[in-house]
Each structure stands twice: as C-alpha cells, then as structure tokens.
Amino acid sequence: AILIIDFGSQVTQLIARRVREVGVYCEIHPFQSAAEAFERLKPKGVIFSGGPDSVTRPGSPRAPQAVFDSGVPILAICYGQQTLATQLGGKVEGGHAAEFGRADVEIKETSPLFEGFWEAGKRYPVWMSHGDRVTQLPEGFKVIGTSENAPYAIAVNEERRYYTTMFHPEVVHTPDGGKLLRNFVQKIAGIEPDWTMSAYRAEMVEKIRKQVGAGKVICGLSGGVDSSVAAVLIHEAVGNQLTCVYVDHGLMRAGESEQVVGLFRDHYNIPLVHVDASELFLGALAGVGDPEIKRKTIGRLFIEVFEAEAKKIGGAEFLAQGTLYPDVIESVSFSGGPSVTIKSHHNVGGLPERMNMKLVEPLRELFKDEVRALGRELGLTEAFVGRHPFPGPGLAIRIPGEITREKLDTLRAADAIYLDEIRKAGLYDKIWQAFAVLLPVRTVGVMGDGRTYDSVCGLRAVTSVDGMTADFFPFDMNFLGRAATRIINEVKGINRVVYDVTSKPPGTIEWE
Numbered sequence: 001a002i003l004i005i006d007f008g009s010q011v012t013q014l015i016a017r018r019v020r021e022v023g024v025y026c027e028i029h030p031f032q033s034a035a036e037a038f039e040r041l042k043p044k045g046v047i048f049s050g051g052p053d054s055v056t057r058p059g060s061p062r063a064p065q066a067v068f069d070s071g072v073p074i075l076a077i078c079y080g081q082q083t084l085a086t087q088l089g090g091k092v093e094g095g096h097a098a099e100f101g102r103a104d105v106e107i108k109e110t111s112p113l114f115e116g117f118w119e120a121g122k123r124y125p126v127w128m129s130h131g132d133r134v135t136q137l138p139e140g141f142k143v144i145g146t147s148e149n150a151p152y153a154i155a156v157n158e159e160r161r162y163y164t165t166m167f168h169p170e171v172v173h174t175p176d177g178g179k180l181l182r183n184f185v186q187k188i189a190g191i192e193p194d195w196t197m198s199a200y201r202a203e204m205v206e207k208i209r210k211q212v213g214a215g216k217v218i219c220g221l222s223g224g225v226d227s228s229v230a231a232v233l234i235h236e237a238v239g240n241q242l243t244c245v246y247v248d249h250g251l252m253r254a255g256e257s258e259q260v261v262g263l264f265r266d267h268y269n270i271p272l273v274h275v276d277a278s279e280l281f282l283g284a285l286a287g288v289g290d291p292e293i294k295r296k297t298i299g300r301l302f303i304e305v306f307e308a309e310a311k312k313i314g315g316a317e318f319l320a321q322g323t324l325y326p327d328v329i330e331s332v333s334f335s336g337g338p339s340v341t342i343k344s345h346h347n348v349g350g351l352p353e354r355m356n357m358k359l360v361e362p363l364r365e366l367f368k369d370e371v372r373a374l375g376r377e378l379g380l381t382e383a384f385v386g387r388h389p390f391p392g393p394g395l396a397i398r399i400p401g402e403i404t405r406e407k408l409d410t411l412r413a414a415d416a417i418y419l420d421e422i423r424k425a426g427l428y429d430k431i432w433q434a435f436a437v438l439l440p441v442r443t444v445g446v447m448g449d450g451r452t453y454d455s456v457c458g459l460r461a462v463t464s465v466d467g468m469t470a471d472f473f474p475f476d477m478n479f480l481g482r483a484a485t486r487i488i489n490e491v492k493g494i495n496r497v498v499y500d501v502t503s504k505p506p507g508t509i510e511w512e
C-alpha cells in the first residue's frame with residue numbers, strides 16, 4: 001500500500017485517485033495521525049501532500065520521523081517538499097515571487113521518476129502553487145529539474161529514494177503527472193498492481209462475513225447507486241441475513257419505485273420491505289412551503305418510518321450504509337470555525353446511535369467511480385450504475401413552495417420527457433445531473449385558439465465533479481426547443497419552459 005500524508009492541500013484526494021488508477025491501494029491520513037497509520041499500514045511508499053501552511057512558521061506541520069527512519073521511498077509534493085527539506089537539514093525561505101498556475105519545468109538529468117516520458121534537456125508543462133521555496137537542499141540531494149521561479153522544481157536523493165517536486169503531479173494541469181505517480185508507485189516503491197474490483201469484492205465478502213457472523217443486517221435503499229451496491233455486496237456475503245427496507249416517500253420520479261423493487265426483489269432475490277409511506281409524507285408536507293421545514297420534515301419522518309420497520313423485522317444488530325471514502329477522509333482543515341448551513345441534508349446519520357446498531361459500511365474505502373466499477377462487477381447494468389445523483393428529499397425540493405399530489409404528477413411527467421430527450425441526444429453521461437423543476441408561477445399562453453393560464457417548468461442540467469461546484473450544461477438551442485415543445489404539448493398544466501443558466505456558486509444545484 002501507499003500512505004498519503006495530508007498537509008491540508010485542496011487536492012490531496014486527487015493523489016489517492018491517481019494511485020488507485022494505477023491499481024494500488026492507498027490511504028490518506030492527516031499529518032497528526034500519520035505515525036499510527038504508518039505503523040498499521042506498513043506502506044511500501046509514502047507521499048507527502050501539499051498544504052497551505054508555511055514551514056517557516058513555528059509549529060507548522062511535520063512528517064513523522066518514523067517515515068524517514070524506515071527507509072521507504074518518499075514522494076514529497078509542494079509543502080511536502082518543504083517540510084522534507086527542513087526535516088532533513090535543508091533550508092526553506094518565504095518572500096520569493098510566488099508562482100501559481102502553469103509553469104514549464106526543464107529536465108536536467110534522467111530519473112526513474114520520469115523514465116519513459118521526460119527527457120533531459122527538454123521542457124514540460126506542470127502546475128505550480130506555492131509561496132515559499134527551498135533555498136538550500138539537505139545533504140545527498142541534487143536538483144534534476146528547474147523552472148523559472150522554482151530553482152528546485154525537482155530535487156531528489158536517488159540513493160535514499162526521496163523524490164520531491166515543487167509542482168503538483170496529481171492535478172490534470174500537469175499532463176504527465178499521472179505517469180509520474182505511476183513510476184513512483186510501480187518502479188520506485190516496487191508495488192505490483194493488485195487493487196482490482198474483483199479482488200475488492202472477494203475481500204469485502206470475507207470481511208462482511210466475519211463482522212456480521214450469524215447476525216441480521218438491515219439496509220435502507222434509496223434507489224441510488226451507493227446503497228444499491230452496498231446491498232448487493234452484503235447479500236452476496238450473508239444472503240438472507242440481509243433485509244432491505246425501501247421507504248417510499250411518494251417523492252420519487254416516474255417509475256422509480258417499481259425499478260427499485262423489481263431490481264432487488266425479482267432480479268437479485270433480496271428480501272425487501274417496500275413501505276408505501278406517501279400518505280404520511282404528503283400529509284405532513286401539506287401546506288408547508290418553507291424549504292428548510294420541508295427538508296427537516298422529510299428527514300424526521302424517514303427516520304421514524306425506518307425505525308418502525310426495523311422493529312417489525314426484529315433482532316437486527318447491524319445497519320448497512322453506503323458511506324464512501326470522501327465522507328470518511330478526515331481531511332486537514334485550516335479554515336476553522338463552523339460553516340453556515342446552506343441546506344439541511346437528508347441523511348440517516350443519526351440512526352445507528354438512536355437504534356443502537358452497529359454499522360456495516362462496505363464502501364468506506366471507495367471513491368464514487370470505484371463504487372460504479374464494483375457495481376458493474378456485481379452485475380448491475382451500465383444504465384443503473386451510471387445514474388445521476390438524486391437527493392434524499394426527492395421531488396419535494398424541485399417544487400418550490402407547497403407540494404400537492406397533482407403538482408408531483410405534473411413534475412414527474414415533465415421530468416421523464418426531459419430525461420428521455422437527454423438520453424436520445426446521447427447526452428446523459430456528459431451531464432452530472434439533469435432534472436425538471438415545477439415553479440409556483442402561472443403565466444398566460446395561447447394554444448390552438450384558446451387562452452391558457454398554466455405553470456412554468458424550469459429545466460436544469462449541470463456539469464460537476466463532486467457536486468460542490470457546478471456549471472450549467474451548454475445545450476444547443478435546438479435541443480432545448482425540442483424538449484420544451486414536447487413538455488408543453490404532452491404535459492397538462494405546463495404552458496411555458498425556461499432553462500436555468502446559473503452556476504454553483506452562486507446558485508445551488510437543486511432549487512431548494
């Protein structure tokens with residue numbers, strides 16, 4: 001394995017992505033707990049991430065001494081380079097011209113780090129982002145790459161297998177960065193790729209069996225990829241000791257509940273309790289127009305219904321959740337202070353303590369795209385694993401203001417047409433999320449010879465990497481025209497369609 005020591009860079013997760021792409025297992029740990037992680041993981045190589053601090057500041061983060069004493073190879077990036085240099089007796093100073101963004105690195109000598117793609121005497125584009133710089137190298141190091149503002153762009157000690165770069169190989173703006181990380185992992189640390197989804201599947205099945213024993217497991221299905229993959233994997237491990245619970249809040253899209261029930265009950269033959277709680281949810285939401293009250297009502301009811309079903313099933317001591325690696329990485333944050341709640345997210349985080357259950361989380365080590373790969377490995381269809389994310393509160397947050405059954409039906413019909421057109425145009429996989437919104441606004445139109453006075457439908461489509469930031473999708477106007485015409489012609493109650501061209505920030509993806 002590879003241990004990545006996090007010094008607080010915004011892009012530490014990308015290092016892990018690149019290492020996993022090479023087929024090698026890795027974990028990220030903050031510098032504070034890196035010593036224990038190093039001891040436990042016994043990695044064959046260590047990567048130091050970048051970070052926002054300055055090594056010249058007293059008390060700034062350092063790498064554990066044990067890493068240096070062990071003799072494992074190190075790749076140290078940006079802040080990592082500076083702390084490594086400082087810890088081994090070199091010097092770092094601030095106050096130089098900061099270098100941000102694209103730079104060219106000129107290679108002075110060959111090295112196993114870039115063997116096969118960078119040649120001595122040539123220049124290659126890399127991505128820099130730093131203020132301080134190393135001014136004196138520790139003993140045994142030499143410079144093998146320079147850039148205009150970074151005389152120590154690449155400094156190495158080949159004998160100890162310490163490689164340091166002032167640039168970030170993990171970002172896409174360093175086009176050869178992935179290959180550089182591959183060389184570090186495979187050639188320098190000498191790790192054979194063995195991180196495949198079929199190996200992970202087999203390993204997890206064993207782990208789940210061991211953890212669960214003869215116990216009973218309950219898994220809440222949302223219809224999304226994560227909980228579905230978790231459920232199928234757990235079922236493979238412990239068979240009918242697993243019961244899935246699907247709380248249908250009546251806020252799902254057209255045909256969605258049937259799909260979930262069909263897939264699990266009929267296709268995988270997994271015991272599934274389908275709770276139709278739409279009366280309860282829609283009753284509680286009647287007359288509620290405030291987005292936060294809607295979200296909180298749905299969250300609270302979900303927990304109540306789930307808890308009641310779990311009691312009926314009886315005797316389960318384990319609760320399965322589709323928690324992913326990005327949720328568990330204890331990243332280093334230097335920002336401090338509580339952040340503002342923009343939206344109360346619907347999740348079941350409070351359930352395990354409340355119900356006194358132990359968690360089974362077989363996806364805790366995976367990134368989203370790895371969950372998709374595991375889903376494929378488990379036989380889920382491409383259409384299923386490639387689904388856009390769907391929020392826990394469902395269509396409730398896509399109908400600003402009060403929700404009624406009639407509005408839900410109207411929205412479902414419009415949304416289905418929009419997604420159908422997107423699929424037909426071959427655009428579904430290019431979009432992070434696409435959906436229709438039903439606005440609480442009526443406008444005048446003319447259809448045939450008559451006057452209409454109906455609702456406005458908003459269309460939203462965004463591109464994003466993680467849902468944290470997003471851009472609106474640049475449809476061609478013909479596409480939008482086609483979708484709008486079909487929605488207005490086919491959906492009763494809608495006579496106008498608008499397209500949302502807001503990015504996030506300042507907008508959010510959902511409308512509430």
Ligand code: XMP
Nearest residue numbers: 344345346389390391392393467508509510
């Ligand atoms: P926003 O609207 O905050 O959404 O830009 C970011 C991403 O999160 C999804 N979302 C949710 N997912 N429970 C969820 O599981 C929620 O309560 C929730 N609210 C928003 C949203 O669809 C988008 O992908």
